[in-house]
Amino acid sequence: SAVISQKPSRDICQRGTSLTIQCQVDSQVTMMFWYRQQPGQSLTLIATANQGSEATYESGFVIDKFPISRPNLTFSTLTVSNMSPEDSSIYLCSAGLAGGYEQYFGPGTRLTVT
Amino acid sequence: DAKTTQPPSMDCAEGRAANLPCNHSTISGNEYVYWYRQIHSQGPQYIIHGLKNNETNEMASLIITEDRKSSTLILPHATLRDTAVYYCIVRSPHSGNTPLVFGKGTRLSVIA
Numbered sequence: 001s002a003v004i005s006q007k008p009s010r011d012i013c014q015r016g017t018s019l020t021i022q023c024q025v026d027s028q029v030t031m032m033f034w035y036r037q038q039p040g041q042s043l044t045l046i047a048t049a050n051q052g053s054e055a056t057y058e059s060g061f062v063i064d065k066f067p068i069s070r071p072n073l074t075f076s077t078l079t080v081s082n083m084s085p086e087d088s089s090i091y092l093c094s095a096g097l098a099g100g101y102e103q104y105f106g107p108g109t110r111l112t113v114t
Numbered sequence: 115d116a117k118t119t120q121p122p123s124m125d126c127a128e129g130r131a132a133n134l135p136c137n138h139s140t141i142s143g144n145e146y147v148y149w150y151r152q153i154h155s156q157g158p159q160y161i162i163h164g165l166k167n168n169e170t171n172e173m174a175s176l177i178i179t180e181d182r183k184s185s186t187l188i189l190p191h192a193t194l195r196d197t198a199v200y201y202c203i204v205r206s207p208h209s210g211n212t213p214l215v216f217g218k219g220t221r222l223s224v225i226a
Contacts, residue, residue, distance in 0.1 A: 030211050035213075108156070108157055
């Protein structure tokens with residue numbers, strides 16, 4: 001199994017600023033995934049982060065707005081840039097073990113933009 | 115991955131069995147049915163998965179129809195802590211390197 005932690009757990013930010021969310025996995029994983037969950041909605045995949053290469057973004061998400069770093073096999077960051085109130089959401093980090101069937105999730109970062 | 119259809123919400127009395135249905139009529143031969151749940155303010159949590167045989171673990175049972183076009187997740191004795199959104203997801207096996215795609219799920223409310 002894998003345990004995923006995220007920092008910060010929540011934050012309140014002013015519009016126009018940026019926030020970097022950290023995700024730490026207690027096992028080495030090939031792929032890490034970032035999701036957004038808007039209030040009352042399901043999870044939407046933002047991007048897939050592979051160690052040593054640029055992240056792959058889903059339709060509607062761009063690198064300039066959500067830059068991702070993946071410096072090693074256990075860590076990733078997601079930055080929410082130039083924030084607006086519409087970015088207020090829960091951001092979740094996730095990973096699966098190679099050859100495994102389960103995907104593990106962090107507890108999420110609750111972001112409020114004022 | 116095949117698309118799934120779930121009712122938006124269900125209620126269940128505490129102590130009773132909760133039966134959550136899922137339709138996945140376009141499932142292909144090698145795709146598994148997975149169930150996850152998300153308790154309020156937490157990340158999603160794996161519950162169970164299966165291919166074609168019924169499966170049971172310490173959390174739940176999964177019943178898949180013979181034609182594999184639908185399934186039912188059963189929580190045998192629902193408690194208040196089972197109140198959550200339940201997601202039925204169809205995907206290829208051992209796909210730890212591909213992300214889950216979430217539908218809208220079923221919001222289960224367990225009532226005292």
